[in-house]
Amino acid sequence: MRLAVLASGRGSNLQAILDAIAQGRLEARVAAVFSDRAKAGALERARAARIPAESLKPGDFPTREAFDESLFSRIAAVHPDLIVCAGYMRLLGAPQVEAWAGRMINIHPSLLPAFKGLRTHEQALAAGVAVHGASVHFVTCELDGGPVIAQASVPVLPGDDATALAARVLEREHPLLVATLRLFAQGRVALGADGVHVDGRRLQAPLQLGGDLREAAA
Numbered sequence: 001m002r003l004a005v006l007a008s009g010r011g012s013n014l015q016a017i018l019d020a021i022a023q024g025r026l027e028a029r030v031a032a033v034f035s036d037r038a039k040a041g042a043l044e045r046a047r048a049a050r051i052p053a054e055s056l057k058p059g060d061f062p063t064r065e066a067f068d069e070s071l072f073s074r075i076a077a078v079h080p081d082l083i084v085c086a087g088y089m090r091l092l093g094a095p096q097v098e099a100w101a102g103r104m105i106n107i108h109p110s111l112l113p114a115f116k117g118l119r120t121h122e123q124a125l126a127a128g129v130a131v132h133g134a135s136v137h138f139v140t141c142e143l144d145g146g147p148v149i150a151q152a153s154v155p156v157l158p159g160d161d162a163t164a165l166a167a168r169v170l171e172r173e174h175p176l177l178v179a180t181l182r183l184f185a186q187g188r189v190a191l192g193a194d195g196v197h198v199d200g201r202r203l204q205a206p207l208q209l210g211g212d213l214r215e216a217a218a
């Protein structure tokens with residue numbers, strides 16, 4: 001399975017993918033990494049692994065549409081089976097999202113549909129929830145609104161601040177993403193007209209890491 005990874009930040013989820021591939025826990029290859037930030041740590045991680053890595057500066061393009069067209073022409077050139085948005089912080093245009101429907105996923109630090117958008121940990125704390133977590137979902141034109149494939153939960157502990165809660169969620173994001181990608185590599189998950197299908201059956205609720213979604217062996 002060929003992956004194109006989009007990332008805007010330090011690239012810890014990308015590293016989790018690379019580690020799983022190197023350790024034989026994920027049958028996949030990262031074909032290229034793309035970012036909207038030239039100094040993104042994800043690009044450094046990719047280059048250290050000898051993976052093609054490229055940044056495109058949005059300000060170099062006259063319109064958002066022109067940026068998206070250029071980015072996705074580069075993505076298409078590496079022939080990915082799946083696009084993985086792993087901490088990519090820029091909204092994607094509808095033409096590209098629709099063209100790649102069912103072949104693009106995102107990992108989001110909340111238990112969707114709760115707390116879409118940014119500052120999810122602050123949102124969770126402000127809402128006073130007892131459980132928080134992360135979700136992997138298909139990308140659609142609705143912000144963080146695509147069908148959810150799998151989730152991982154963590155408790156919100158007394159005295160938690162956003163930093164502590166974010167760190168706890170991140171620890172679960174990595175195995176969640178790898179385990180979900182294993183389903184794709186095995187050809188077991190697909191996007192249907194009525195939602196997410198796994199092994200040919202529509203999911204009634206997202207798979208849960210540590211429950212019906214097994215973690216890749218460490």
